[in-house]
Amino acid sequence: MTDKRPTLSLKPKAKPASDRRGAGAAGRKPAQAAERAQPRAQGQGQGSQGQGERAPAQPAAASGYQLKHHVVRAPREEPRLRASHEVKVAPQRDYKPDLKSDSLALALLGAASAVARVQGGMALPQALSIVFGAYDVTPQTRGAIQDIAYRTMRQLGRSETLLGLMTSKAPEPPMLGALLCAALSLLDPPEGTPAPYEAFTVVDQAVTGAAAHPDFAHAKAMVNAVLRRFLRERESLVEEALRTPLARWNYPQWWIDTARAAYPRDWEAVLAAGNAHPPLTLRVNRRRQEVAAYLQSLQDAGLDAEQVGPYAVRLAQAINVSQIPGFAEGVVSVQDAGAQLAAPLLDLQDGMRVLDACAAPGGKSGHILETANVELTAVDTDALRLGRVGDNLGRLGLAAQLVTADAGATDWWDGRQYDRILADVPCTASGIVRRHPDIRWLRRKSDTSQLATLSAKILDNLWQMLLPNGKLLFVTCSLWPQESEAQAAAFAARHDAVRLDAPGQLLPVGGAGQDHDGLFYALFQKKAA
8 A cells, every 4th residue: 555645835935026917817827727726636635725636746856745936737637536545654753763873863853753742742751751762862862852852842833834934734744844843943043042053954964864764755855945945035934924923922822812911011021931941940958058068069060150049059051960069969959949939938847747739740848858857748649750759859868758649639648637738739830831841832721720620629628638727838830810819819718718928920031030930829827726
């Protein structure tokens, strides 16, 4: 059985007005008018522009992909129906091409495989883990794949818009489109950011990568043509693309509209911050070392850093955790400056029973145990992620009772109430999109209300586990009021809870002292009986 691949055409440049002979069918060339008069072949896709039966094969286009402005059309054949038994070949995303292990071509293909998986609904970290296992790459190439994949996710709206301006339909299979978007993210870095590779290298390696993959080796000429056209017409293409919100902001339209409605003054800064690379912020373990001493150790290692919180230190340049002085020994942990506010807000005292609900991956659990000698129970529904909590606490030399359970249920609870509860409840994670740029493409507008309902159930369940006069800290990494302030106000009203001072909504708008994730904090105290 032969797989019949659809023709993907490149859109020609628009002709000057002086070359146009008139509007409508009267102004078209005879061949163009005849082509548009033909009925669409049954079974063709709906999203193409000018899509119809493919033109007769040209000697110079053996790949099946044609440049419209390079093709002389022959008289059109009668439309042919696709055979009912024809099926598409399943994409081979795990195929390991025969390429040098340290080549940019291999890194581009790996990133494209991960991006295609995200477009299919998978989280980027999980997608990258699969790619790393399938490709069996060196640490250097692993880092390159990850870097390109994250770049592509941050610029996906812009790259897809540019691709749409240059092609007549979405490339198939999806991994081919992802490869082109990955290459465009390298050729078209954000304003003020240097290009990571020379343009000719990116084009050459993208073509090499395409040629090495069986799913789209036939499209290598098209890959070359698209990327070279972008380089020739970059200024006009980018100008046209940026007229659309998708390309300008690199978010789905519903996300842009929601941010604008929630923060009329700050929405542009919030969206821009979500497209920036996050800083590397550390939390110094007060049980192991003072902040001043740790800053000195960083300086001795040739690393610039500054203190940005009571125990928060931000590195001027992000590095791998294996290179961070004292990380393996538990002297420091990686944690956003905004997230480091949780433990102090709990007002912890030695001997307290504390519950960290929805605890994974354990950053806040570690901070709680560094702050006071408490009896901590860490709960999470995901056993694998809960294992990471144990690993992190082990590195810090700390311990807690780890429970794999649903924080919205009671079957795991022993009936003893807690002095303090940290409820870092599920949400859309819209406030940490700069660290997880795939979130914006995975979420749907309806997720907000669904997750808010789930979080309300968890909060109501946890409230019964809190001692009178005890405190519950409600935390969410969302920017949407339905998941944050509206949730907090409704919770206080349902339970007649006393609301104490807390930061409320923290926006990720950058600037001195504000270079943190988007988080929301609300602190409640239970009235004595």
